[in-house]
Amino acid sequence: MTEEHTSPTEVAAGTTLLLVDDDGPFVRRLARAMESRGFTVEIAESVAEGLAKAKAAPPDYAVVDMRLEDGNGLDVIVALRTAREETRMIVLTGYGNIATAVNAVKLGAIDYLAKPADADEIFAALTRGPGDKPEMPENPMSADRVRWEHIQRVYEMCDRNVSETARRLNMHRRTLQRILAKRAPR
Structure with a gap:
């Protein structure tokens, strides 16, 4: 897939997105928000389901939660990278830390966001160009x-x-x- 976007607020028609998160209400809200931005969305609520969907139909984009009830979301990142190298993936988690962020990027994720992240932040991270850098946080770590x-x-x-x-x-x-x-x- 090329890096063309129809506008800054939506993607080209037919662009696929896999959401892997075990928080049902959150993932369904995020799916609706991403569909409104032009994505064709698939949802997986477990590592097993994410692995199956990654192998069956590798998406253009993916948002994967780090901690799922049946395992680690990094396993889904590895499967996605193996199935389709150009899939743009971000890791989303409520337990963010530098070590897992580095590991996620080494495995193929393009970004790592800590929950609660809203649909706008997730969309921006997914569609950010290779040279674009995210804004620096205002406050240093405690x-x-x-x-x-x-x-x-x-x-x-x-x-x-x-x-x-x-x-x-x-x-x-x-x-x-x-x-x-x-x-x-x-």
């Missing part, structure tokens, strides 16, 4: 957020092994589990 990001980076380096991460951080395993279960601090 000390709590920096600490949380470091913990997430070590967790990813340990292949999401809680015991090994706790050992490397010299932290009690249960304390680490509580930190990992919470949303990222602002």
